[in-house]
Amino acid sequence: MSELVINHIIEKKFIEIDNRLISYQEIGEGESIVLIHGLGTSSDSWSQNILELSKCGKVYAVDMPGFGESCNIDEVLCSQEIAKVIYDWCRALKIKKATFIGHSFGGEVCLWIAVKHKKIVRAIVLAASTGLNEQFSLVERFKNLMVDGFREPTFFMTKLFKSYWKAGARRILLTAQKSTNTKITKFLAKIKVPVLVVFGTKDPVIIYEESIETLKKINDVTIEVIDATHGIIFESPDLFNQAVCKFLHRVHHGI
Numbered sequence: 001m002s003e004l005v006i007n008h009i010i011e012k013k014f015i016e017i018d019n020r021l022i023s024y025q026e027i028g029e030g031e032s033i034v035l036i037h038g039l040g041t042s043s044d045s046w047s048q049n050i051l052e053l054s055k056c057g058k059v060y061a062v063d064m065p066g067f068g069e070s071c072n073i074d075e076v077l078c079s080q081e082i083a084k085v086i087y088d089w090c091r092a093l094k095i096k097k098a099t100f101i102g103h104s105f106g107g108e109v110c111l112w113i114a115v116k117h118k119k120i121v122r123a124i125v126l127a128a129s130t131g132l133n134e135q136f137s138l139v140e141r142f143k144n145l146m147v148d149g150f151r152e153p154t155f156f157m158t159k160l161f162k163s164y165w166k167a168g169a170r171r172i173l174l175t176a177q178k179s180t181n182t183k184i185t186k187f188l189a190k191i192k193v194p195v196l197v198v199f200g201t202k203d204p205v206i207i208y209e210e211s212i213e214t215l216k217k218i219n220d221v222t223i224e225v226i227d228a229t230h231g232i233i234f235e236s237p238d239l240f241n242q243a244v245c246k247f248l249h250r251v252h253h254g255i
Helices: 003-009 079-092 105-116 138-148 153-167 169-180 185-190 208-215 237-253
Strands: 011-017 020-027 032-036 058-062 098-103 121-127 195-200 221-226
Touching: 011 079, 020 079, 032 079, 032 105, 079 105, 098 105, 098 237, 105 121, 105 185, 121 237, 185 208, 195 208, 195 237, 208 221, 221 237
Parallel strands: 032 058, 032 098, 098 121, 121 195, 195 221
Antiparallel strands: 011 020, 020 058
């Protein structure tokens, strides 16, 4: 389906949360599914997933404060603070319970939502998520992301590069640095909802073998490893969507 048709189907909206204008895309009906993009990108990074996932429920793809079209703020927020904004955004939209799906840094935000605002969380999906390894420095490995973190240079240059440019390198690095000071790993045992973790076999940013031991702290966790680098949601969208839809079917229907 062409990008023009997709944009016509998916409704883009704005809402003000604590004097911050938050942009989001919305499509579908049923159980709520919230998509949270990675650091420096935007809700557009879900363009190859949002329609397929909308078959499983009502999908909201939000631009984190400071990124995408939610870029009208000067402050730099860490992952935990962004989680609070997303929680307040959910309350404003009357989303009582949702499955939160996060890519890269967005996965770390999902983890904080599950720990700090667990009443609204039905389940979590982490795609090449940061925050699972205490030795991992998002700032140090950022260069890996720029050099060989993605397999599709055309997509990266036309979509992601524009998002990185709009957010600005300073904001991206400051957000990463500020988030490094808040360790989510010590709280993972508090997560009681089902969790799906999807890794890429060739990801130079998130080495999945390093995260396996940490994931044992979570009571109900399923791990999928697919052929992809860090751009797992758009490099292997069919495999990713299939794994997520299977997980959502289990979460929504208990099967």
